[in-house]
Amino acid sequence: MEYIRVLALLRVYGRQESAHIYLMLYDSFLMPALAAYLGFMLFVRDLERLRWWVAGCVAFGIAQGCLIQVGSAVLQDRFHGRLDLLRAAQVRPLTYYVAHILMTTGRALLLVWMAMLVLGALGVAQLGLLGLTIASLAAVCAGSSVGSLGAIIGLRATDYDQGNMLVAVTAVGFALVSPVFYALDRLPRPLQFVAMLSPLTHATTLLRTMVDGDPVSLGTLMLIGILAFVYNIASYRMLRWQG
Amino acid sequence: MRRRIRLLVGLYALLQSVNRKFIWVAVCLGFCLPLLLQAVLGTWIEPSERAGLMLANLIIAVAMLSFRKAGIVLTADRLFGVRDLLATAGVTRNDYLLAYLLDAVTLSAIPIGAALVAAATMKVAPPTSWAWLVPYTVSAIMLFAAGVLISACVRSIPPAVLAVDLGLMGSLALCPIAYPPDRVPLLIRPLISLSPPTLAAKAIGASWNGGQVFGTSMLLLCSWTMLLAFAAWQSFPWTNDI
Numbered sequence: 079m080e081y082i083r084v085l086a087l088l089r090v091y092g093r094q095e096s097a098h099i100y101l102m103l104y105d106s107f108l109m110p111a112l113a114a115y116l117g118f119m120l121f122v123r124d125l126e127r128l129r130w131w132v133a134g135c136v137a138f139g140i141a142q143g144c145l146i147q148v149g150s151a152v153l154q155d156r157f158h159g160r161l162d163l164l165r166a167a168q169v170r171p172l173t174y175y176v177a178h179i180l181m182t183t184g185r186a187l188l189l190v191w192m193a194m195l196v197l198g199a200l201g202v203a204q205l206g207l208l209g210l211t212i213a214s215l216a217a218v219c220a221g222s223s224v225g226s227l228g229a230i231i232g233l234r235a236t237d238y239d240q241g242n243m244l245v246a247v248t249a250v251g252f253a254l255v256s257p258v259f260y261a262l263d264r265l266p267r268p269l270q271f272v273a274m275l276s277p278l279t280h281a282t283t284l285l286r287t288m289v290d291g292d293p294v295s296l297g298t299l300m301l302i303g304i305l306a307f308v309y310n311i312a313s314y315r316m317l318r319w320q321g
Numbered sequence: 322m323r324r325r326i327r328l329l330v331g332l333y334a335l336l337q338s339v340n341r342k343f344i345w346v347a348v349c350l351g352f353c354l355p356l357l358l359q360a361v362l363g364t365w366i367e368p369s370e371r372a373g374l375m376l377a378n379l380i381i382a383v384a385m386l387s388f389r390k391a392g393i394v395l396t397a398d399r400l401f402g403v404r405d406l407l408a409t410a411g412v413t414r415n416d417y418l419l420a421y422l423l424d425a426v427t428l429s430a431i432p433i434g435a436a437l438v439a440a441a442t443m444k445v446a447p448p449t450s451w452a453w454l455v456p457y458t459v460s461a462i463m464l465f466a467a468g469v470l471i472s473a474c475v476r477s478i479p480p481a482v483l484a485v486d487l488g489l490m491g492s493l494a495l496c497p498i499a500y501p502p503d504r505v506p507l508l509i510r511p512l513i514s515l516s517p518p519t520l521a522a523k524a525i526g527a528s529w530n531g532g533q534v535f536g537t538s539m540l541l542l543c544s545w546t547m548l549l550a551f552a553a554w555q556s557f558p559w560t561n562d563i
Contacts (some may be wrong), residue, residue, distance in 0.1 A: 100483055101483050108487070109486070112491060112495075113493070116500075119499075119504050248489065254357050254358070260361050
């Protein structure tokens with residue numbers, strides 16, 4: 079029964095997304111692609127730095143796409159009356175939450191696969207099945223954590239305009255404060271600890287490891303999994319707490 | 322005439338009160354974002370290219386506050402009935418656009434602070450004179466006109482958001498604002514070299530370094546500004562029949 083409800087909700091949000099498919103395509107594909115092109119122009123003839131930069135662009139795309147997608151959807155649900163409608167239809171908070179997280183992880187996965195396809199086609203990186211699986215796992219964890227952050231903002235906002243603005247500013251700020259485009263050790267020590275709590279930090283590390291063909295650190299993989307779990311639990315508790 | 326000036330001042334004051342409410346957004350986009358981008362990207366590039374990056378951040382910040390704001394806010398005003406309400410109060414299209422233009426020029430003061438802080442902290446040569454503010458202000462007006470034009474062409478907010486974001490990101494990636502012009506592919510170089518963001522970067526960069534203010538770039542930039550302003554003024558819909 080709940081499975082059918084999740085599917086129905088996915089269809090609703092899928093339709094909502096497809097109504098503005100060009101926005102989704104821009105956030106998830108065109109914007110990271112333009113950022114990658116900018117990197118290519120900045121670091122022309124330096125393949126090493128370009129690889130580094132492209133992995134950062136993918137993480138940046140995840141932050142933008144997933145956070146804005148879930149944040150905007152929750153805001154629309156809250157302030158345009160859909161949440162009341164779902165409550166009246168006795169949709170459980172878990173069903174509602176799972177639908178949103180499935181949507182956002184789908185977007186993150188698509189983004190990573192597209193990036194890997196482009197990197198493979200350009201000959202910058204060749205990923206095996208294991209590499210692709212780990213990159214996908216990193217995308218799922220980062221996408222769901224960032225999406226849950228969007229849900230928290232959407233649930234805490236006092237009005238629609240304020241929420242929308244907060245979602246947009248947080249999406250850019252979160253991606254820039256996480257060491258996505260620079261090395262972690264460039265941050266001051268207290269901020270390094272804060273950056274370790276960002277799933278984007280670990281997702282970028284994993285993606286860079288994959289692109290470089292280095293062995294994967296199990297610690298990073300576990301850490302991103304734990305962070306995704308904590309972020310999602312916190313967001314879900316808040317959804318339940320708000321009734 | 323006196324009534325029109327009163328209306329214009331009232332409208333400008335209204336926009337400033339909205340700005341005060343959302344001042345943190347303007348500071349984030351106009352001051353913190355360029356400094357953050359400078360700090361993040363400045364570590365990646367050669368020290369000699371940092372001046373170009375600082376100018377790129379300056380242009381992106383002013384575009385956020387004039388081009389992006391005009392594109393989205395003017396569309397929202399039209400869709401949510403603010404424009405019609407103002408029209409019934411006797412505000413004309415010229416007053417309305419002029420008040421928003423003054424607002425955009427006021428807000429464009431914020432990135433100047435960020436540029437000066439970036440120049441001091443990132444060891445970029447400071448401006449030789451304040452003459453660089455002339456092409457900077459012309460660029461802000463041109464970007465505002467481009468934002469109005471986008472607002473006039475779209476029918477809802479999502480396309481407006483997409484158009485302004487695409488314009489911003491496209492300008493940063495495709496135009497040689499942040500990187501040297503000789504890296505642009507030969508095929509698109511003639512087209513890119515005449516584009517408004519490239520000309521704005523050239524004109525501001527030249528006058529920042531003590532070069533001629535009213536050179537070819539400035540002349541072309543002024544032409545673009547007049548063209549975009551005329552197109553925006555002509556196409557921006559107004560409710561004259563209320």
